[in-house]
Amino acid sequence: MVNKKISKNDAKEKITNFFENIRRKTPAEIKKIKRLAANQKISLKNEKKLFCSSCLTPFSGGEKIRIKNGFLTTTCRTCGTIKRVKLKK
Template sequence: MKEKLSKTEAKKEIKDFFENIKNKTPKEIKKIKKLAMKYSIKLEDLRKKFCKKCYSPDLKVKSIKNKIKTVECKKCENVMRWKIR
């Protein structure tokens, strides 16, 4: 990753990163989140691709009901709920 990026480049970097999220480590995810913050880029749905507690991308869907998706982190067992639009 280059040190100085334009906002467009940073966005592309983030997009590419999340296409391969399953092969990333929590450390790398933390770094990309920082990058997004630095460039004020909203992750929106991308932030649902990793655990907000330990940054592991290893999540499993537990249930989907009443338009609420319940996802559990396989690593730290943190449970997250997302509204489905």
């Protein structure tokens, strides 16, 4: 039997590499990497800001971004979901 499980460090590296090229990824690939992160109990804290949580489309940088009341809001161009991220002070 071949052990297909990868270590947590391998998974982290894979995730880091993945998000370096996030703009070229597809929603299906993002879904996969999310599953990998969940399996390894790795939180995608910063990475979550890089794609739409609803349709998993990577943000290309052309989204409507606004800062209001200490929140950064990004509107997804594909599904229109508004993502709010609290800004650090």
